[in-house]
Amino acid sequence: MTYVAWLSLPNIYTAEGMARLDFDIVNIDMQHGLIDYSDAVPMVQAIKAAGNTPFARVPWNEPGIIGKMLDAGAKGIIIPMVNTVAEAEAAVAACRYAPAGARSFGPTMAATGDPQYYDTANDQVACIPMIETTEALENLDAILAVPGIDAVYVGPADLSITLGLRPGTDNSGSFDDALKKIVDGCKKHGVTPGIHASAALAKKRRDGGFQMITISSDRGAMAQG
Template identity: 55%
Template structure:
């Protein structure tokens, strides 16, 4: 994949919806599987997931090998780690707890090269993946997404100012922390009218500013979030999918009295 090609951002540019998956486990094997699954992006979570930097690098390589678009949620709004994951090939960075215009400006500065930002040049792996004759520097700002997280009431109150910062390509709602901020505890809080109205407000303000509205979601919630105007949704994740899949196989095996030899040949362990 050339650095001029970012499936997630290309989808946004065409007015479409990007659906992605989330990697909390530190495994290049599962990362490659996710990369082959057809998602518009695959996010390596370095904030609450267990991957450190070196493992995240190998996971991004595996996602690329599988044909996917790797992005990373960094641990915090800090230019060192943001620059490092971009240099290693991340096509976008999700940045936690951006609550003000100053913090959004700092996020853009870390993600983008001058004159838009202040990112230091040294794309050790990212540039190596560019097509022959292609300049990574020339395309990096347009093909590396800066995605601040909106996770607090304070961020919602400052939303228009955050969205007005040049270089913010999308925002990403962290529903658990946003719910906590509104006094409902961790979760999606869809039973509360105030929370639902807040999500609608976020999506509406994003549309008004021409910024993509993103959210941590589920497959079951995707229709609701789509209806509210969110055009970036994480609808799956490695740890939960593994747990659900294993539990389903165990339940099926215990409840079934009929042998189905050969019916799952593609999933056999060789």
């Protein structure tokens, strides 16, 4: 079981603080968070300095920013709104060096102190498309069959919206059916199922078969005092 902390605020102090807690991964949210590239680079360094594993959710499925975050030292990339096989293949290509992909070589920060980075990067970097629309559900089996996908990550709010529900809905049969379909598909293809959640929802999501669960965030920790 992998537990994730979520960062939305551009602050290296909170990044390091969250990284020193008992999480397996600390993710930098560059899509909906307030974090741009110049903020994210020192946050990656702070997370690594604390002995934790930095991931990044990039703003979009675009190879430039995916490559830059990998070069900065991110160990996993969460890619939003991956709805088709072609989009899944593009995500994998951006995360992998040839012949497995098309990532450009220049690991400015990632290779610091790691002379074997090139030899190990394709195996050590996680490519994680987001499944968060009905279109992605329709194409789920084919998406999960794309070589190089390590995990998928469910965006519950966007998934709810495309199912005709309000964001945050957690008591709908159609939503529960969608989550089950994702978990079952991941089991079939040997892909790790992940989901955005909370501490309150963690047990329910774990019991539902999810193996990578976001359970806390910097904003949430501040709100709780």
